[in-house]
Amino acid sequence: MISFKLVRRNLTKHKMRSALTIASLMVGVFLLCVLKSMVVALESGVAGAKRDRLVVQSAASLFIGLPLPYQQRIAEVPGVQKTCKWCWFGGYFREPKNFLGAFATDSDTIFDVYPEMEVIDGSIDDWRKDRSGCLIGDLLAQQFDWKVGQTIPIISANYLPPSGDAWQFTVRAIYKSESSAVDRRTFFFNWDYFQESFEKVMKRTPDTSTIVMRTKPGADQNEIMRTVEGFYENGPQRVQCTTEAAFQAQFLTMMGNVPFLVTSIGSGVLVAIALACVNTMLMAFRDQAHDVGIMKALGFTDGGVSGFMLGQSMLLCIVGGGLGILLVKGLEPAFMAFLGSVFPGYAVTGRTLAVAALVTVAIGLVAGVVPAIAARRLRCVEALRSVE
Amino acid sequence: MLVPLTYNLRSLFVRRSATVLTLLGIGATVTVLTGFLALQAGFRSLYTQGGRDDVVIFMRPSSTSEGQSLFLREIADRLIKSSPEILAVGDAPPVAAMETYFAVRKQKAHGAGETNVPIRGVQPTSFQLRDGLRIVEGRELKFGSDELIVGRKLIDRMAGCNVGDVIVLNLTPFRVVGIFEGPGACESEIWTDFDRASVALNIPWANAILAKLRPGTDFKKLEERIRSDKETPAKVMTEVDYLRSQTNALGMMLGLLGSILGTVMGIAAVFTAMNTMLAALAARTHEIGILLSIGFRPFSIFVSFLFEALLLGVLGGAIGCLLALPLHGIKTGTTNWDTFTEVAFAFRITPEVLTTAVVFSLALGLLGGAIPAFRAARLAPTEALRRR
Numbered sequence: 001m002i003s004f005k006l007v008r009r010n011l012t013k014h015k016m017r018s019a020l021t022i023a024s025l026m027v028g029v030f031l032l033c034v035l036k037s038m039v040v041a042l043e044s045g046v047a048g049a050k051r052d053r054l055v056v057q058s059a060a061s062l063f064i065g066l067p068l069p070y071q072q073r074i075a076e077v078p079g080v081q082k083t084c085k086w087c088w089f090g091g092y093f094r095e096p097k098n099f100l101g102a103f104a105t106d107s108d109t110i111f112d113v114y115p116e117m118e119v120i121d122g123s124i125d126d127w128r129k130d131r132s133g134c135l136i137g138d139l140l141a142q143q144f145d146w147k148v149g150q151t152i153p154i155i156s157a158n159y160l161p162p163s164g165d166a167w168q169f170t171v172r173a174i175y176k177s178e179s180s181a182v183d184r185r186t187f188f189f190n191w192d193y194f195q196e197s198f199e200k201v202m203k204r205t206p207d208t209s210t211i212v213m214r215t216k217p218g219a220d221q222n223e224i225m226r227t228v229e230g231f232y233e234n235g236p237q238r239v240q241c242t243t244e245a246a247f248q249a250q251f252l253t254m255m256g257n258v259p260f261l262v263t264s265i266g267s268g269v270l271v272a273i274a275l276a277c278v279n280t281m282l283m284a285f286r287d288q289a290h291d292v293g294i295m296k297a298l299g300f301t302d303g304g305v306s307g308f309m310l311g312q313s314m315l316l317c318i319v320g321g322g323l324g325i326l327l328v329k330g331l332e333p334a335f336m337a338f339l340g341s342v343f344p345g346y347a348v349t350g351r352t353l354a355v356a357a358l359v360t361v362a363i364g365l366v367a368g369v370v371p372a373i374a375a376r377r378l379r380c381v382e383a384l385r386s387v388e
Numbered sequence: 389m390l391v392p393l394t395y396n397l398r399s400l401f402v403r404r405s406a407t408v409l410t411l412l413g414i415g416a417t418v419t420v421l422t423g424f425l426a427l428q429a430g431f432r433s434l435y436t437q438g439g440r441d442d443v444v445i446f447m448r449p450s451s452t453s454e455g456q457s458l459f460l461r462e463i464a465d466r467l468i469k470s471s472p473e474i475l476a477v478g479d480a481p482p483v484a485a486m487e488t489y490f491a492v493r494k495q496k497a498h499g500a501g502e503t504n505v506p507i508r509g510v511q512p513t514s515f516q517l518r519d520g521l522r523i524v525e526g527r528e529l530k531f532g533s534d535e536l537i538v539g540r541k542l543i544d545r546m547a548g549c550n551v552g553d554v555i556v557l558n559l560t561p562f563r564v565v566g567i568f569e570g571p572g573a574c575e576s577e578i579w580t581d582f583d584r585a586s587v588a589l590n591i592p593w594a595n596a597i598l599a600k601l602r603p604g605t606d607f608k609k610l611e612e613r614i615r616s617d618k619e620t621p622a623k624v625m626t627e628v629d630y631l632r633s634q635t636n637a638l639g640m641m642l643g644l645l646g647s648i649l650g651t652v653m654g655i656a657a658v659f660t661a662m663n664t665m666l667a668a669l670a671a672r673t674h675e676i677g678i679l680l681s682i683g684f685r686p687f688s689i690f691v692s693f694l695f696e697a698l699l700l701g702v703l704g705g706a707i708g709c710l711l712a713l714p715l716h717g718i719k720t721g722t723t724n725w726d727t728f729t730e731v732a733f734a735f736r737i738t739p740e741v742l743t744t745a746v747v748f749s750l751a752l753g754l755l756g757g758a759i760p761a762f763r764a765a766r767l768a769p770t771e772a773l774r775r776r
Contacts, residue, residue: 017663024659031652038645060558062504062728063455063490064589096452097636157456160448235559236590240493250493253501254723254730261427261720262645268420269653272413276660279409283667342641 007311010288018316021280025320025363026327028273029356033328034335035266036352039259044345045248048180053113054221055247056211056228059238065207066237074211077227079219082112085191085208090157091167093144099341100140102154102187104194104208107135113214117182122148122173131193133172137184139340141174148174154187162197181244183344212244270359277367281313285371292375293383306372313368314361321360325353391684391692396699403668410664411704414752417657418708421650422745423715423735428642430720430736435635438571439628443517444607446597446614447623453634453726454489454596455506461486463620464594473610475600485514486594488585491729492557492578495547505546506729507536507557507578509585509594517598518570526551526566531581534588537566539575541732545721549578560588572631576721576732598627637725654752657704661756665697669760676764677772686765693761694754701753705746712745713737 011018040047056074058064065087075083084106091102107128111117120138127133136146146152153166161167169189176184198206215221221243228241252259285292292305300308332348339346400407446467447457459467464486468474474482488509493502508514512531515521529537538549548555553564555578562580569575586592601607607626614624625633669676676689721732 016666020659020663020666024656027652027656027659031649031656034648034652059493060589061490061492061507064558064591090452090456092452096633097640099637155450157450157452158458160450165450238558250502253496254503256503256722256730257720258722265420265424265649268416268423269656272416272420272653272660273656275409275413275416276656276663279406279413279660280663282405282409283663339644342644 004311007308007315010284010291010308011312011315014284014287017280017283021277021316022320022323024276025273025317025360026323028269028276029321029324029360030327031269032266032359033325033348033352033356035262035269036355037328037332037335037346037348038339038343039262040347040349040352041339041343041345042255042259043252044180044347045183046245046252048182048345049243049245049248050116050179050181051243051245052215052217052219053181053244054213054215054224054228054241055244056213056239056241057209057247059229059240062209064237065209066211066239067207068205070232070239071208071211073231074213074228077224079215079221079224081214081216082109083211083213084109084113086210086212087191087194087206088209089154089159089187089189089194091154091187092157093152093154096157098144100154100187101183101185101344102156102189104191105188107188107190110135110188113212114177114182116177116179117175118177119173119175122171124173127172127190130170130172131190131196132169134169134187134189135173135175136171136188137182137186138174138176139184139336140187141171142337143185143341146171148172159194159198160201162200167197180345180347181248185340185344210247270363274363274366277313277317277363278370280316281309281367281371284312285309285374289378289383292378293380296378296380297384302376305375305378309371309375310365310368313371314364317360317364317367321356321363324360325356328356329353389684390688391679393695396692396696399668399672399696400699403671406664406667407700410660410700411707413660414657414701414704414749415707415711417653417752418705418745418749419711420653421646421748422709422712422737422741424642424646424649425741425744426712426715426735426737427720428639428646429738429741430733431638431642431731432635433736433738434573434731434733435631436628438520439626439631440519441607441626441628442601442603442605443627444599444601444610444624445627445630446599447595447625449615449621449623451623453728454487454630455491455727455729457596457623459486459594459597459620459622461592461594464597467597467614467620467622468599471599471610471614473601473605475602481513482599483513483516484597484599485511485517486582486597487511487514488582488591488593489595489727490589490591492555494549494555497545497547503546503723503730504728505542505578506576506727507580507585508574509582510579511582514579514598517600518574521568521570521574523566524569526564528566529579529581530565532584533581534560534562534584535565536562536578536580537568538564539577539579540567540569541575541719542578543567544719545730545732557585557588558590560584562588573634573724573731576730634724634726638722641725650748654748657752658756661697661700661752662759664700665693665757665760666763668696669693669764673767673772673775676767677769677775680767680769681773686767689767690761690765693764694757697757697761698750698753701749701751701756702746704752705749708749709737709742709745 451457491504
């Protein structure tokens, strides 16, 4: 029987080699988890979508808005509980690279349509009362260090401000959300203020990009979607009414091959770390061939010496992979902050960690199997003859 | 005196299993990185090739992309007429075109979901403004009719984009009459008559104005004059600068991914290389003792080991580049977040990409070999000779 102590002692004999192997496994598993979490981030909008929300958008193009009267008519459809507008604002703070997901919305209904949004600083009423107030996500507030009460100049790529070079908004409330359907970096402001400013500059009524509705429990969503699309079958702008999941899915399909690319990069990483482990285990076997001969001479069985090699490989991988998993989980908040603007919804899920653990064990097996077989086949006379 | 290089080559050959595994490990790392750089190069080259200094784009102040910009028709007309810098030959109208740029939802080919395909409403001068655009199938666009011509890259990627197909814009059917090839990203676009598109989509405006400048125009002065214009302030950029700015968001995402990948996979590869070199050192301690005792300086030993590590790095890099070469020319597509539309491009393995990959693999060898080489140089000859 091979004792754990024997396995451990043999690994610590070559401290540097074991440490380097563990470290490359650690960074490899870490990278795998990061890549997987990026894919999770890309898919998070779909995963978090609520069943009772429907989204209405122009059937022709994402660039084309819906006339305002559409909202009233949609709100009156039986089964619709509340509606709110989302109008894409194309905002940025100071420079285009500080790009924001900014939307003009209905401050009186948004919390009914998105009950998962929870205000953690400031108050909803303050925001509703202040025409030029805004409601921002906690991660956005963190990114730019914005506080409640602060006035922020925002430049819009799509809309000219009512005066000066930038729109001025005062932070009135900060929200967070546990659901990935709501991005914690969004910047919302009052529709009324937007409409008033727009009319002053453009001398016409603005359109809204989308209208989101929450349906009543038990409402027939297919019926609602059909009704809404039927309203505008003959113009002026045809609409598409979909579930929130389908709406989010369009952004995922827009990514095209990106999730696939990230996954293939992951397999490249996997190959690299597996090779590193195989290399180490072959080196270990070369060093230990003499020892294995002695062990066999002392009466260790073929199975025993196989287990001895395999055990070393497994221990290396479990320690390395385990550290990688700990590292990725520990750095999750840092990565959320660092990658959040490009990959909102970055999250290390339990599933990701389970996959990582599985991969670790698989690499341990693969790397251990060749020396294990070699150790089994080794004839002890030959092994003993080779002098180190 | 330096240790002969054949010594290193033969040493690598003697330990061939470790050498091969290390080379493959470094190779996998370099393959991933090269593939990634090739993707980035393919995307960037779309926007950087074909940009000219004497063609400018007028947009609304603060817009970062033509899709966000908006000029009412009369304002666009006035802007063109009041700009003497725009080239005009004889009595012909100025070489300037009002264009609309928006996206239509289209199904991808093979049922891969929907994406946003850019449609450009163009004027006859638009063709004059783009060098190298030519019809490769069907015929040219007839102005005044509800017709479309489609960029060649879209044919395989999107459903229903062949000559004779009909694409409905809001309520009006438009017929595809031709397929064109052209510089840069325009091959991923659909073109139609500016006026017909405005009517069909009920958008009485131009998004941007493209114009050719008279030879010798001082761009700085023009930019200054247009920006501070009292009546219709606008933003003007040269085509080169504009196209470059359209790669920011995706470029940043790719850059971020690339640097995370390079760093993390690089660390793992350095560890592997270091492990291999340490094993080489352990196996050759006796030989080093001999080399030292017959008069080689420690410095020569250091150089020799470092050279061997560099050789590992560069051979691994070469394997990586070779493995990545078949990627060249493979087409892929994703959404360019700056324009919010689908763009198709191919992996491009350019000399810069290969140079970066080779430098990277050399760095891996150097970092992995430094410590083992240092240790080798520090060996005391008597100690080393005693080890068998």
